[in-house]
Amino acid sequence: MTNSMVIQSVAKKLLVTSLALVAYWGVYNFVSTQRIFFLGQTPVLYSIPSSFTAPAALEFKGLVANYLFLKVMTNAGDQLSRNKRITGEMVDYVVESVATITDLDPKFWDPYLFSSLMLAWNFNEPEKANAILTKAEINLPNDYRPSYFKGFNFYYFLKDNEKAAKYMIKASKLPGSPSYLPYLATRLSVYSAEHRTAAAFLEQMIKTTRNEAIVRQLKMRLETVNHLILLEKYVIEYKERFGLFPKHIEGLVCAGFLKEIPKDPHGGKYLIMGNSRVYTTSRMIEQP
Numbered sequence: 515m516t517n518s519m520v521i522q523s524v525a526k527k528l529l530v531t532s533l534a535l536v537a538y539w540g541v542y543n544f545v546s547t548q549r550i551f552f553l554g555q556t557p558v559l560y561s562i563p564s565s566f567t568a569p570a571a572l573e574f575k576g577l578v579a580n581y582l583f584l585k586v587m588t589n590a591g592d593q594l595s596r597n598k599r600i601t602g603e604m605v606d607y608v609v610e611s612v613a614t615i616t617d618l619d620p621k622f623w624d625p626y627l628f629s630s631l632m633l634a635w636n637f638n639e640p641e642k643a644n645a646i647l648t649k650a651e652i653n654l655p656n657d658y659r660p661s662y663f664k665g666f667n668f669y670y671f672l673k674d675n676e677k678a679a680k681y682m683i684k685a686s687k688l689p690g691s692p693s694y695l696p697y698l699a700t701r702l703s704v705y706s707a708e709h710r711t712a713a714a715f716l717e718q719m720i721k722t723t724r725n726e727a728i729v730r731q732l733k734m735r736l737e738t739v740n741h742l743i744l745l746e747k748y749v750i751e752y753k754e755r756f757g758l759f760p761k762h763i764e765g766l767v768c769a770g771f772l773k774e775i776p777k778d779p780h781g782g783k784y785l786i787m788g789n790s791r792v793y794t795t796s797r798m799i800e801q802p
Contacts, residue, residue, distance in 0.1 A: 578618055579619040579625075582618075583615050583624065583625050586607070586612065586615070586628075589607070590604070590632060609645075611629075613649075621654060623659070626647060626654075627663070630646050630647050630663055630667070631643070634667050634671055640667045643663075644667050647667075656688060656689055658686070658688035658689070658690060661681045661682070662681070662682065662685040664681045665679070665682040665684075665699075669702060676702075679699050682699035683696075685699075693725075696716070697731065699712075700715060701797065709739055709742050712735075713739045713740060713743065716736040720732045734779045737779050738778055738780060741794075742784075742793070745776075746791065746792045748772065749766070749786060749790060752765065752771065755769070763784050763785060782795040782796025782797070782798075
């Protein structure tokens with residue numbers, strides 16, 4: 515084959531490839547435009563189910579997810595900025611829209627965050643916010659943020675310290691989690707009658723933590739938690755022996771259960787509360 519024939523063959527291949535790329539680009543633009551136009555025709559508070567959107571989106575799932583997210587943010591923000599009454603229809607719209615968006619792009623964090631914050635703070639629907647965060651936990655298993663926000667919702671909105679501690683502990687074990695999470699999780703555990711859970715968690719954290727300053731704080735908390743476990747054990751034994759709970763923590767010494775009340779390493783004082791639980795006035799924060 516002569517050089518001219520080789521050149522002609524290469525030229526033909528380049529021409530065919532160029533025409534194919536131009537055709538694909540034209541089809542891509544047309545399909546993208548038509549899909550966005552179609553989606554834009556949906557009513558303001560109507561969300562297209564993912565069972566329809568996903569097959570229709572083809573390879574444009576990311577594009578459609580971004581568009582739908584922008585749309586739900588705009589519509590929800592407009593409703594709030596006009597101080598319109600939050601209706602069940604609006605709540606359902608946000609929930610269903612985010613379900614569709616995260617079906618299209620399961621690892622797209624922003625919709626999970628936006629919707630969970632709006633549902634909990636603006637719509638007073640923390641349970642629905644947590645349902646969305648549960649989906650985020652599944653799709654983003656190495657991201658601490660879904661469990662962290664879920665734990666916060668249980669603590670702040672639902673007043674469930676036990677579940678709050680559970681999710682804070684889960685979050686604290688994931689990459690990139692803030693260093694303060696172990697302390698927060700422990701405090702929530704303690705103040706939700708989960709002293710033994712807190713102790714086990716702290717023991718594990720001490721084994722896996724390399725920062726000496728953090729280890730020192732963890733050990734102090736573990737010592738306090740172990741004191742609480744011990745004191746509550748004797749409070750129960752006091753009740754079994756005398757038929758009532760001691761009025762003051764010092765009653766354990768008077769009754770011979772302890773030689774002295776252990777000292778809280780944080781500088782607080784142990785107290786028996788009205789629910790017969792033992793707490794510390796330091797709240798496990800080192801006192802000056």
